[in-house]
Amino acid sequence: MDTTKSFWLPEKASTFADAVDFGFNLYYWISVFFFVLIVFLMAWFVVRYIRRRPDQLASAQITHNTLLETTWTAIPLLIVMGLFVLGMKGYWNMRVAPSNAMQIDVTGRKWAWSFDYPKEGISNDTLVVPVHQPIRLRMTSVDVIHSFFIPAFRTKADVIPGRYHSLWFEATKTGVFQVFCTQYCGTNHSYMWTAVKVVTAEEYAAWLEAASDPSKGKTPEEFGEILYSKKGCVACHSVDGSVGIGPTWKGIWGTEVPLEGGGEAIVNEAYAKQSMMEPASQVVKGFQPIMPPFQGVLSDKEVDALTAYIRSLK
Amino acid sequence: MTAHAENINYLKTTRGLKSWLTTVDHKRIGLMYLASILVFFITGGLYAMLFRLELWSPEKNFLTPDQYNNFFTLHGVIMVFLVVVPGIPGALGNFVLPLQIGAKDLAFPKLNLTSLYLYWIGAALAIISLFAGHADSGWTFYAPYSLSKNPAVLWMLTAAFILGFSSILTGLNFIVTIHKMRAPGMTWFRMPLFIWALYATAIMQVFATPVLGITLILLLVENFFHIGIFDPALGGDPILMQHFFWFYSHPAVYIIVVPGFGIASELISAFSKREIFGYKFIAYSSVAITIIGFLVWGHHMFVAGQSEVADTIFSFLTFFTAIPSAIKVFNWTTTLYKGSISLQTPMLYGLQILFNFTIGGLTGIILAILSVDIHLHDTYFVVSHFHYVAMGTTMIAFIGGVHYWWPKMTGKMFNEFWGRLASILVFIGFNTTFFVQLIMGSQGSPRRYYHYLKEFQIYHQISTTGILILATGLFMALINLLLSLRGPSNAPQNPWGARTLEWEVAETPPVLFNFKETPVVTHGPYEFATEKS
Amino acid sequence: MSTATAGSLQEHEVAHHFEDLEQEFESHRFGMWLFMASEIMMFGALLTGGLFLLYLHPDAFAQGRAHLDWRLGALNTFFLLTSGFTMARAAAFAQKAEQGKVRTNLLLSLALAAGFLVVKCIEYKAKFHHGLLPGNAFHGAGFTSPHAHIFFGYYFVTTGLHALHVLVGMGLMIWCLKVSNRVRFTRAYYTPVEMAGIYWALVDLVWIFLFPLLYLVG
């Protein structure tokens, strides 16, 4: 299907891919050359000069040859300097976003991504972008370092708590492309995936329309259920009663839960909201205080929807 | 001690466990290091086997994600801090260094024993960590992940700190010994290349390890008192922690590999009966790697958010490491030319070093190309790169070195047939395990992944098959060596016909103070031309 | 090892693996210098980190410094520099084989070092009293910088580590005193005093960098 995929490299779908692949392939052949040269010489010498009698001495003792030494110092030096320039050019291009780039905010948390379209007020768990449009991601994390990697776009950057780090790209074809988290971030690091959906300009406009009010035509419970998976609650909370990294949501509404450090709390609107905004303030007994805070991430409407959803889980 | 005690085999001078635990003889200390390092090498290898089996399919087989994360962390920490950094200097360097330069012992024998004890204490703390929960920070201990006050991680940090001390003291001891204890006639350029390599390594141990020490102290303090140096939640800078870490850990990769280069030089020259080609170039290139090695740490942080200018400078400097490495590779190859090559077991490992290091080094250079590294960073490509150098070069050199000096250490010859068979299995197994990782890495498969895309499964399965072959070979080699201990003391003084002091002058096994009288050196370490046949 | 009087001092014996006294002495001295280099790398990294923090949070450093008394710092600088001098004297007398003067100078150095620690304790106590503690324990009043705790965290880590080195240095001085009870120092053999002196020079050196970084700039 994807004709741009090769034995060594994945499908290409951004403007960086050609330059990166050119660098990779060029260097690949340089390496093949040196590797074959060395292994060939090694094998040939071994076969040719193998010791036949136990007391056989070497047929010559050549200790050095300045011309040879200079050559094999100079040639690699020239090659690597060329490689440096090549890599540097491609890299600066990757780091400096064009001025017409469209900005999207990215937040990493254990173990989910969320994407905010500041102008439209949309928040989503996959990245939807128009093709042939430079996009600049302004990324930060609420807990530990994550890293945002799109193999098909040949780009990645760490997502760091306490600061913004950016990354830009321009997709060259439509389709759905895999996103990985590539900085080790704990238990479900290897599940911290999402996708970039590259669509045409028209599809993008239509999507914006629909996405700017995801709750339209839904009851709070239904919307809450969507948020449950979209916002990544699903990574830690079950709705079937099984205990995961966090407590299950099934049947907790109205019950009293024991808290770490003594005391209890009744699961009601206020408690649920508090648990989402400042989870560390009331930690349920028997659990680690690892739930990321959703302050500034969930809107009031979303909090209400989630609360309604939790209440509905009898 | 009677006058004669000095003239008998060091293994027989005194007996009993206590005499070993309190010995200051560098040879015995070397053997104790050897045994300890083997234990941890096997442990680290078993962890690798377990998590590689888990990777047979993308979904859960028999480990949970937490166990998987714990296992690769333990594998990394054990292999780096308990096996490959102390490995060659601690075991082989300790045994061989004084013998090769004609000294009675290292300059500070008691300090040497202290290093070994620190190694054991560090190892014990690492073992405590196994029971204190899941250490899962990765061997890189990146903040803020490592600041969660996980007791297992804290024990690991302390263990690494103590092991760092052990490493500094060993390095210090080696430098002083090489400067001050050489036998008459042992000029700098008559020193075997193994000594040059240990010398360069020791410089890095003494100068880089303290920075690891302070990093680990700061991490511990940060965990307990929340100072706010590395923790962004308190105003600290997690990138600063990475700079600290790699300032040590990049030189550390040369601490790991340079002694292996030294062994390669010894093996290739001895089994070709050939003066090494370009002796001075190889000697100086070890020192050059040391110096350049201090300036390139930032190449681990190309996507970490340091400034673009820093990235560019670090990339530029990194390319210079290719030059001294190229010099070595070409000189070794040329040494084979017109030699009298014998493919005995140690030499089979010697040739593997050349093969594997070429791949490992070449894959390192591609990671230094800025734009390409953005794609390859933290994928299996990097994993493969560093196993080609750390396992494929250093540990293979270690095993080759153990075979080479085994007769000198024990007085016994091992079985050649099994030795060679094992080394061939190791070669096949190692390359099967790690070559496919290059492909899946460049295809975009991230590292430290418990669960992966279905399309990468075939590569993972080949890789896992590889480690089974590799492990078979390694165990075969080990059993072959151990079985020789039960055989007769049949090793001649110089079974390989080498020209360095430990073979030409010292007895097999050496006497308590190495030489019956201080040797006077009259020729270079590889002068096969003057040898009478 | 009974306490010996000046008359019954022994000569030092060369260890078995050295050829002669000179080789032994040079090895020890060289080893000590290498160890110092290693220590310098450690403190160097710590100080570089400090400069970096200063650059990140200049306001925290400025406000933190206002709570340190530079006069106490200067007094301590004086103690250390003077003791550096007396240690150098001790080594010089050791070479001249004047065992008595060696001991006097060692005792003087020891007293100055103890003075340093006393002042340090006074300073620490004041910090504890005002809640100027590292990290979470910090509850100092009157700071506008939200990162003042970093300054005090850094202050305690660096000065604490330095104070630990002062303690080790004092241990070395005591060890020299004990050796001087037993063995005769000569021009050829004064290794212990020389070792302790080199170590003490490091303690001085580190302080010379710490003092301005913590007490003066920012």
Ligand code: HEA
């Ligand atoms: C153990 C030893 C070891 C050695 C010897 C090396 C050697 C080199 N390494 Fe490697 N490296 C590691 C261990 C090692 N490395 C580890 C452990 C990591 C990962 C840590 C982690 O993240 O967990 C790593 C990661 C790593 C990265 C970061 C990748 C990333 O995370 O994105 C980079 C980037 O520049 C790099 C580069 C190099 C280079 C340029 C060399 C050079 O020294 C190689 C030089 C050798 C040659 C070039 C071959 C011989 C020369 C020729 C045959 C001549 C012809 C050559 C040319 C014309 C180019 N290494």
Ligand code: HEA
């Ligand atoms: C430096 C040394 C070193 C060595 C030698 C090895 C050896 C091996 N390593 Fe590893 N590895 C690391 C250092 C090392 N590793 C590091 C630093 C990481 C990163 C961790 C992190 O991400 O934090 C890593 C990560 C790592 C991963 C990636 C995990 C992930 O990202 O999810 C994998 C996957 O395949 C792997 C596999 C292996 C295998 C199959 C071996 C095999 O070569 C092991 C072979 C050994 C045995 C099978 C034991 C048997 C041995 C004997 C019987 C002794 C014989 C002795 C004599 C004859 C003298 N290692």
Ligand code: CUA
């Ligand atoms: Cu997030 Cu890994």
Ligand SMILES: [Cu+2]
């Ligand atoms: Cu590196």
